[in-house]
Amino acid sequence: MSHPPSHNQPEAFDELDPHHSGVHADHVIVGPMQLRAVLAILLVFTALTVGFAQAEQWASGYFNIVMPHWVNIAGAMTIAVIKALLVMAIFMQLKYDNPVNTLIMGVTFAALAVFIAFTGMDLLNRSEVYSWKAPQIVAGGTGNEVWNAQGKPITVAARDRYLAKIKDRIKEHNPSIEGEALEKQALAQYEIDMAATVSHGHATHGDQHGSSANRSRGAHGLSGALDTAAREHAESDGHEPAKPAGGH
């Protein structure tokens, strides 16, 4: 038994639709009013997420009300997800589109979540399993023989280069100064320069360096052994780079 053809009646030839299947009948036009409404919501949410982050610092700085650290992250990420869903649903028209396209994006985000979760399960627990490997890791992250670092952690090397520059300048004005006096004066100038540069970091308007928001959590990361090893290394002023404990 043969199937009957879908179009029994021959019609005038239409070069835009030679098979008479209907052109763009299913394509939705998203109107300007809806687009404007979505834009307004997106901008309001942007203001909201900035306000939320500022409010946390304000409460912490003026009233010493320290919010748990996850509140900051959860708030910002919730707003970001809502904004992303709005962009995908309306601007990218997934709401009106073939559901297969939504499925593709859904599977992609699920794959990304698996990717991050499994990498985290490995990296964040490594210190417990291989704590004996911790001294192999050098603060600064790129190994012992780093260009321009002379075996020191990168940040310590950068500081030392700056101190050398200050010392040169002091000696220009006062060639007789040497030894401990020079060291002391250079360090004092370093502190002054640091205050002038860092205290205007935009999240900081107080006496301390760095963000005020990080008061809400401990300074140590989840990888305790790695962090402790690097910290001790940095505090020893980096003159003795950590030797690999084994392996390789």
Add this chain to the structure above:
Amino acid sequence: MSTIDAKQTSVPESRSRWQRYAHAHHWRSQAEEFDGCKLGFWLFLSTEVLLFGGIFCGYTLFRSMYPAAWAEGSSSLDWKIGAFNTAVLLISSYTMAVSIYCIQTGKQARARANLAVTFLLGASFVILKLALEYIPKWSGYFCVLDPALHHHASMIVEGKTAFFGLFQFVEGYGGKRPGMLFDYPFAVDPRMPVWWAIYYCGTAIHAAHVLIGMALIARVWWLAGKGTYGPTYYAGVEITGLYWHLVDLIWIFLFPLLYLIH
């Protein structure tokens, strides 16, 4: 007269290109071709999400390993620049969507105007990023128009300027670079170079996408001027729009992660 001749003469040359457009022979209809085209592009966008996924994964893990470095790094970014650039990208996404609406409803001139605005907003995003963020943080040269310059007045090196005097050198501010390029003297946490690696990786790949998106927008703007797109054929504009919205989508996550969460 053959059938083919008859078909060719039935299409008057005065009609626009979009009116004369016929779908490729391996599709049953233009609608099907359009849907296939979009499906392929969504598959491509999923690979883009995974590309940035690597950066987000690195961010998440390094952040949980070295929170103090993240707090220090984040505090040297200005949320005002980030928020302004977020608004710029959101508005550009809106004008992109409006240009598709205009094409669908046959308002080609308005569509082109909206495409031009989208292009200019993308350009201003990149220029702001370069002039107010990348150049000062990398090299220590501040744009003289940067409102944040007065904070560092005591550290300005007189006479050391660049780019026809448009940039002024501030001692000790630059050198915030990834890994072994790091040369910022005031870092407290030894992991700060890791933060800058993630920052530059994430934002520079994003900025590259903005530039590619601008090239695509310029292309459809030019083609739209030749009457290529109209109510029954606008796949090129639609696809360019999807790409541009993805650029916006990525920034929606990069902004709070880099600028707001400490």
